[in-house]
Amino acid sequence: MIQAKDGRTLKFHIFRYNPQLEGDEPKMVTYEVKEAPGMTVFIALNEIREQQDRSLQYDFVCRAGICGSCGMIINGKPDLACRTLTSKFKNGEITLLPLPGFDLIGDLSVNTGTFNRAMSERVGTWIHDEQAAEKSLDELEERMDPDLADEIYELDRCIECGCCIAACATKRMRDDFLGAMGFMKVARFHMDSRDKRSDAAWYEIIGNDEGVFGCMTLLGCEDNCPKDLPHQTKIAFLRRKMVGVKV
Amino acid sequence: MNVIYTDSLVIGGGLAGLRTAIATKQRGLDTIVLSLIPAKRSHSAAAQGGMQGSLAATIKAEGDNEDVHFADTVKGSDWGCDQDVARMFAQTAPKAVRELSTWGVPWTRVRKGPRSVVINAERVTINEKDEAHGLISARDFGGTKKWRTCYTSDGTGHTMLYAADNKAIECGIPVHERKEAIALIHDGSKCYGAIVRDLITGELVAYVARATTIATGGYGRIYSVSTNAVISEGIGAALPLETGVASLVNMEAVQFHPTAIVPVGILTTEGCRGDGGLLKDVDGYRFMPDYEPEKKELASRDVVSRRMTEHMRKGKGVPSPYGDHLWLDITLLGKEHIEKNLREVKEICEYFLGIDPVKDYIPVRPTQHYSMGGIRTFATGESRQLKGLFAAGEVSCWDMHGFNRLGGNSVAETIVAGMIVGEYVADYCESESVEIPMSVVREFLRREDAKITAIIDRTNGEDVYELKYAMQKIMMDKVGIFRNGEDLEKAVQELEALVARSRSVAIQNKIRSSNPELVEAIRVPMMIKLAACVACGAHARTESRGAHAREDHPERNDRDWLKRTLAIWKNEADDLPTLGYEDLDVMKMEMPPGSRGYGKAEIIPHPDTERRVKQIEEIQSSMPDVDRHELQKAIMPYELPEKYTGKNERIGVGFE
Numbered sequence: 014m015i016q017a018k019d020g021r022t023l024k025f026h027i028f029r030y031n032p033q034l035e036g037d038e039p040k041m042v043t044y045e046v047k048e049a050p051g052m053t054v055f056i057a058l059n060e061i062r063e064q065q066d067r068s069l070q071y072d073f074v075c076r077a078g079i080c081g082s083c084g085m086i087i088n089g090k091p092d093l094a095c096r097t098l099t100s101k102f103k104n105g106e107i108t109l110l111p112l113p114g115f116d117l118i119g120d121l122s123v124n125t126g127t128f129n130r131a132m133s134e135r136v137g138t139w140i141h142d143e144q145a146a147e148k149s150l151d152e153l154e155e156r157m158d159p160d161l162a163d164e165i166y167e168l169d170r171c172i173e174c175g176c177c178i179a180a181c182a183t184k185r186m187r188d189d190f191l192g193a194m195g196f197m198k199v200a201r202f203h204m205d206s207r208d209k210r211s212d213a214a215w216y217e218i219i220g221n222d223e224g225v226f227g228c229m230t231l232l233g234c235e236d237n238c239p240k241d242l243p244h245q246t247k248i249a250f251l252r253r254k255m256v257g258v259k260v
Numbered sequence: 261m262n263v264i265y266t267d268s269l270v271i272g273g274g275l276a277g278l279r280t281a282i283a284t285k286q287r288g289l290d291t292i293v294l295s296l297i298p299a300k301r302s303h304s305a306a307a308q309g310g311m312q313g314s315l316a317a318t319i320k321a322e323g324d325n326e327d328v329h330f331a332d333t334v335k336g337s338d339w340g341c342d343q344d345v346a347r348m349f350a351q352t353a354p355k356a357v358r359e360l361s362t363w364g365v366p367w368t369r370v371r372k373g374p375r376s377v378v379i380n381a382e383r384v385t386i387n388e389k390d391e392a393h394g395l396i397s398a399r400d401f402g403g404t405k406k407w408r409t410c411y412t413s414d415g416t417g418h419t420m421l422y423a424a425d426n427k428a429i430e431c432g433i434p435v436h437e438r439k440e441a442i443a444l445i446h447d448g449s450k451c452y453g454a455i456v457r458d459l460i461t462g463e464l465v466a467y468v469a470r471a472t473t474i475a476t477g478g479y480g481r482i483y484s485v486s487t488n489a490v491i492s493e494g495i496g497a498a499l500p501l502e503t504g505v506a507s508l509v510n511m512e513a514v515q516f517h518p519t520a521i522v523p524v525g526i527l528t529t530e531g532c533r534g535d536g537g538l539l540k541d542v543d544g545y546r547f548m549p550d551y552e553p554e555k556k557e558l559a560s561r562d563v564v565s566r567r568m569t570e571h572m573r574k575g576k577g578v579p580s581p582y583g584d585h586l587w588l589d590i591t592l593l594g595k596e597h598i599e600k601n602l603r604e605v606k607e608i609c610e611y612f613l614g615i616d617p618v619k620d621y622i623p624v625r626p627t628q629h630y631s632m633g634g635i636r637t638f639a640t641g642e643s644r645q646l647k648g649l650f651a652a653g654e655v656s657c658w659d660m661h662g663f664n665r666l667g668g669n670s671v672a673e674t675i676v677a678g679m680i681v682g683e684y685v686a687d688y689c690e691s692e693s694v695e696i697p698m699s700v701v702r703e704f705l706r707r708e709d710a711k712i713t714a715i716i717d718r719t720n721g722e723d724v725y726e727l728k729y730a731m732q733k734i735m736m737d738k739v740g741i742f743r744n745g746e747d748l749e750k751a752v753q754e755l756e757a758l759v760a761r762s763r764s765v766a767i768q769n770k771i772r773s774s775n776p777e778l779v780e781a782i783r784v785p786m787m788i789k790l791a792a793c794v795a796c797g798a799h800a801r802t803e804s805r806g807a808h809a810r811e812d813h814p815e816r817n818d819r820d821w822l823k824r825t826l827a828i829w830k831n832e833a834d835d836l837p838t839l840g841y842e843d844l845d846v847m848k849m850e851m852p853p854g855s856r857g858y859g860k861a862e863i864i865p866h867p868d869t870e871r872r873v874k875q876i877e878e879i880q881s882s883m884p885d886v887d888r889h890e891l892q893k894a895i896m897p898y899e900l901p902e903k904y905t906g907k908n909e910r911i912g913v914g915f916e
Contacts, residue, residue, distance in 0.1 A: 031773075031774070033460065033461065033462075033771075033773035033774055034771065034773070050581065051523065051524070051612075053612075062776065063725050067767065067768045067769040067776070067777040068769040068771070068775065068776070068777070069776070070774060070776060072297070073490055074297055074301045074302075074303070074489045074490060074491055075301075075303065075305065075306050075489045075490075076489070076490055076524075076526070077306065077526040077527075077608060077612075078607060078608065078611055079305055079306055079415075079418065079604060080300075080301040080302075080303075080305050080306070080489070081300070081301060082297065082298075082301045096611040096612060098611075098614075118438075118460055118774060119460075119774050122774075124438075125298060126297070126298030126299075126301075126435075126437040126438070127437070129298060129300070130298075130429065130435070133426065133429050134429060137430075138426045138429070139363070139364065139426040139427060139429065139430040140362065140363060140364045142362075145362045148362055149906070150354075150355035150358045150359050150904075150906075151355065151906035151907060151908055151909055151915070152358075152909045153395065153909050153910075153911065154315075154357075154358045154361045154362075154395065154396055155361070155362075156369070156393065156394030156395060157366075157367075157369050157394050158369070158394060159368070159369040159370065159371040159393075159394065159397075162366045162367060162368060162369045162412075163366075163368070163413075163600070165366035166366045166368075166412050166413055166415065166419065169366055169412075169415075169418075169419050169422065170415060170418070172300075172305075172418070173298075173300055202364075205364065205366075207361075207362065207364065208364075
């Protein structure tokens with residue numbers, strides 16, 4: 014079981030700014046919280062909001078590390094706040110910033126939804142198969158190699174938290190860069206035998222500098238993905254594939 | 261006046277909402293989904309273990325079909341469900357699994373040949389047939405006769421939700437995110453949409469629609485500890501209650517899942533036990549076979565949760581600073597299996613407990629998990645009181661779960677209900693010419709705006725967090741797994757007082773735009789009313805059925821209680837709901853009440869049961885030459901949208 018040093022006082026340095034409030038200016042505010050055993054950043058933020066400042070904004074949904082709502086910069090690195098234990102930080106100082114690369118809603122809350130929907134529309138994150146609608150739901154489903162199904166699931170585990178986008182230097186320089194989240198979707202649907210898109214069709218989507226050729230290979234995505242998805246391998250794979258496409 | 265018009269308004273962007281929206285959009289109707297959050301973050305994503313559908317591809321599912329699924333569901337419900345709806349569901353579920361496959365869910369597939377599995381704590385080899393290779397596999401779950409739970413590792417809900425949301429994006433369905441419906445627009449007989457608050461700007465908008473579907477999930481957060489997402493506060497269920505007209509039903513039917521981790525209450529899937537995991541006590545002893553010799557760890561959830569609680573009460577729990585717990589042991593499944601099929605469980609154990617389930621036992625305890633009760637609907641999904649109002653998924657009481665839901669049947673219900681209810685919503689939109697009384701819309705906008713102004717302007721009043729915690733504690737302490745008259749009576753009185761206090765909530769952060777405290781101030785009074793419905797229903801129901809277990813009334817009393825509890829909130833000034841009842845008709849049941857085959861069976865029979873059993877036997881003997889489909893139709897005919905009535909194909913038996 015998790016044991017934390019009981020009674021330690023944590024210092025949270027939190028980015029505060031509400032763009033909805035006229036005249037509000039961005040600032041860092043420090044809050045002190047008494048650490049409890051097994052405390053996560055989720056628990057601490059709730060305590061701060063309820064006991065110290067009712068206006069503090071942040072996003073949590075599942076609080077179990079699976080919904081991707083709570084990505085934020087925790088002591089310099091993008092991560093999921095719900096499953097980050099405060100005991101991880103030896104000196105008890107925790108700095109929280111909103112994820113860069115997304116529109117700020119307020120404080121630690123950013124608008125990943127609009128970004129992710131645009132990414133989905135750009136990549137076409139659905140099975141492209143003109144015959145799919147005609148398949149009878151009464152009949153046996155189309156068979157799939159069991160290994161392929163498992164491999165697709167490995168890539169389908171992306172929770173669109175945005176940590177890879179926040180960690181991406183290319184994205185910071187080039188606003189229209191697709192980013193690792195989009196590449197992972199491409200890799201996932203490219204691998205899926207049910208998706209009938211050709212390599213040439215994929216080239217239309219990612220065969221340029223805003224796509225897979227723009228990546229500077231700094232691999233902040235690989236280093237910071239909370240789901241440990243194979244970004245490095247897949248970006249390399251897509252590049253190789255796209256280089257081979259005759260246009 | 262801010263107004264947005266559409267044909268089909270869907271409140272909630274989880275699986276049930278998205279699937280309903282896809283159905284109406286595909287019928288050519290203008291459709292809008294409202295969601296508190298980006299749709300892919302919905303709580304549907306947390307369903308780990310899988311979705312039941314009788315595809316019968318794996319060898320351990322041989323002989324499975326709609327009939328077996330139906331029977332398991334009815335038994336699981338402790339005969340509280342609507343058997344027509346359970347039939348509609350069992351018939352459509354295989355189609356739902358197959359449809360999701362065409363939409364991209366990477367279902368785990370059957371691999372031909374021998375494979376090693378753990379059954380009843382022993383490693384055995386099963387041989388999958390050659391002709392099953394590559395078809396959708398299934399795992400074992402509680403309360404089921406066959407391996408029927410289709411899955412993708414333990415991220416099933418995630419893959420389903422992503423496939424459904426991607427399909428919705430392909431269809432061009434707009435999802436209006438960070439919007440909260442705070443009131444229904446209605447005239448007492450018809451619903452015209454909802455008043456919606458923008459959670460960023462604070463602006464109120466009237467979404468006016470021909471049909472409004474609520475698909476907002478459960479109300480687990482009325483309890484202190486719940487496996488539910490923090491947004492599962494039940495506001496979607498509260499909206500009809502606030503109309504004073506529409507009824508909620510069986511609100512006392514609350515499920516506690518046997519294996520949530522201690523102390524934070526995050527779920528570890530039933531797949532852990534389905535795949536062979538065991539429950540152990542303070543001595544490392546496997547205790548479930550002593551209580552449930554037949555189903556052991558895989559009895560239905562209500563039964564396992566009660567047995568665990570009983571065992572802890574005997575002093576066999578593991579003491580911890582957060583109270584007693586038991587152990588879930590999946591070490592016997594081996595590293596390879598855990599890392600492939602239970603990887604989310606492994607991550608949760610690593611991050612929240614600092615343990616490795618390959619080597620260590622997981623500390624677990626029964627925890628609030630699912631709301632069987634909800635908005636009362638017809639089998640079409642439409643409210644029985646307000647025309648044009650529909651509900652689908654956990655928020656509804658459609659009612660296929662009765663007093664206990666089987667694992668794997670909820671995520672299945674979301675999609676299946678979306679498919680079926682979506683068709684009926686579209687039918688309604690096409691048939692009804694809706695005259696929108698704009699004066700009603702205007703009045704609701706004004707009223708909601710005034711309520712918010714009052715909350716902001718109030719200088720002295722109740723603290724919203726204090727009220728919320730008081731409610732959650734009452735529910736936790738007095739309306740839990742085991743219930744008794746004395747505690748329930750206290751719970752009702754205390755909640756009654758909270759309802760009164762919640763009318764004068766005041767907040768510290770006095771801004772109208774994005775303001776988490778204001779969100780709570782709008783929600784908490786509605787949540788307390790829901791809690792009161794649960795407590796009142798539980799107090800009045802003097803029997804034990806499914807998840808509702810009364811220590812002072814341990815028997816299932818079919819004679820007096822084979823009925824659903826209805827709750828309405830008649831007047832705004834009332835401090836408690838008004839209860840009513842609706843009988844279940846034994847003479848229409850395909851499966852008359854009987855024993856579940858697990859749990860304690862003390863049953864006071866219904867006077868019609870014997871008569872109906874005889875009647876069914878006569879029907880059976882009068883039709884010796886018909887197939888199972890014909891026989892079923894003769895015993896209990898039911899309606900279903902035409903497109904889902906086709907027979908389901910399975911290997912070995914074809915369309916039989």
